[in-house]
Amino acid sequence: MSGLKRTVFWTGVVALCAWVLVPIWLIALGAFGGRTGVFRWPKSLWPADASLAALQTFLAVEGVWPAMVNSIIAALTCMALSIGLGAPAGYALARFSFRGQNTYRLLILLTRAFPLAILALPLTVAFIRVGLYDTAFGVGLVHTALALPFAALVSASLFQAIPRELEEAAWVFGCSRWQAFRKVVLPLALPGIAAAAIFAFVISWNEVFAASVLSVKNRTLTAYLLTVLAESPLHFRFAGGFLLILPSLAFIFAVRKYLFAMWGIANR
């Protein structure tokens, strides 16, 4: 690239980075600025009187802590179930050829064409009947429907990438199928599966509609924020928004190595 071209190119890259980062910086200012910060006019881009007090006040508001705990419970449920159910399915898809394989793949692809969260509507009735309504676990179950197909496809290709010969060698040396899986295959697949698990966590942590429909008192953080949105002051909303973003930053950083491989896989 020539000098001018290079400058234009990097200006574009930096501008796009700023496009992503500046809004996050601004809501952080909103979250740390508190009540006085919200009414300051005109606003400055530097934290003039930022303090932790605003976030502390937010966390002290009744219902915020329980909502966070519920979010975590739902997300952990979603994570455990989507991997626990999805990874075995992925292994089956990767290592066996059997009748019905394509039907199963079709079912998984079908989930992609549906707005799944909408299915929470009839589930309220079913959940009330079995006592899962208004529980974080119940919300986690619905979120699993969002994350499970993803987990199955990702783990299928993770397992596919591990040479079958490794497993067969272990059998030759006297390992049972399960032992060979545990000692040879699993360690190799584990980092990728961990990334998929983190992704399932994020999917659940961020979901709003199903969580709001399926709970009344035991709301997740997103559902809680949604219901109090209309009557809560601005600084309260900004604190909530910032708190929602914070874990995502860490999670995306944690899975960055696998992000593209995972999506490449899941969308083939």
Added chain:
Amino acid sequence: MKRTQSRALPYLLLAPSLVFLTAIFLLPLVQTIALSFSESGVASLGNYRRMVSDLNFGLALCNTFLLVLVVVPIQLALALGMSVMIEKIGRGRDLVLWVWTIPLGVSDLAAGLVWLAILQDRGYLNSALYGLGLIDGPTAWLTYETPGTLFLGVVLAEIWRATAIVLVILVAGLQLIPKEYREAAEVFGARPWTIFRRITLPLLKPSIQTALILRTVLAFEVFAVVYAIGGTNFPVLVGEAYTWQNANQNTGVAAAYAMLIVVISLAATAIYLRALRVPAEQQP
């Protein structure tokens, strides 16, 4: 013994997820259909009639479609540009990629709140405009009286939040294209733009298709972003479903809305599958 075991094994491994998806995906789907077509247990079209005659219905339908039609093409173009840029970056590629994919982890509700912080009356946009001497003081952009700027605000927030998912799918797709094709074209003197149009774009078609399907289905589900920015000033379909379920306690009409969204999503998927058909020999 060993043989039958290994024949049953794949089914045993699939069974748990199959049972789960039946219970939480297929069954509710059937139930949503049933719910939408019945009123207090009797088959009727009442829910649909109430939905269509609802004051917000036309507006919600219009807003949702407008949003999808504006947001999705911009996101595709932007993500295409970004993914081509990524290919050119040498050092610092990983850092740039991480920054560009951060929104992937941001919830739609949080994205709405982020842009609320920027666009509210005393927000950062107005402060900047005031600094430039363009406005005299705090100005409202997100009210019922300013539907145009409210719409723009939602568009900005959606583009900010959800371009990352298109980007990730496209970058993953680009990695699958053999470098030799482009190198060969270069040898024969093709210009970058020609290479992009004649080689990259056609080979990227499967990824573009997936990205469009996923993004469109999700865009028809838009709700929390809008709610955080504009409250109920900007009705959208899923927001109406939420209102009918939670505020009006009427699952029937909510289910009718849900069915409408499902049908639109499926229609969009079918259109993409047809319009961007990938010849069998080109499928990975």
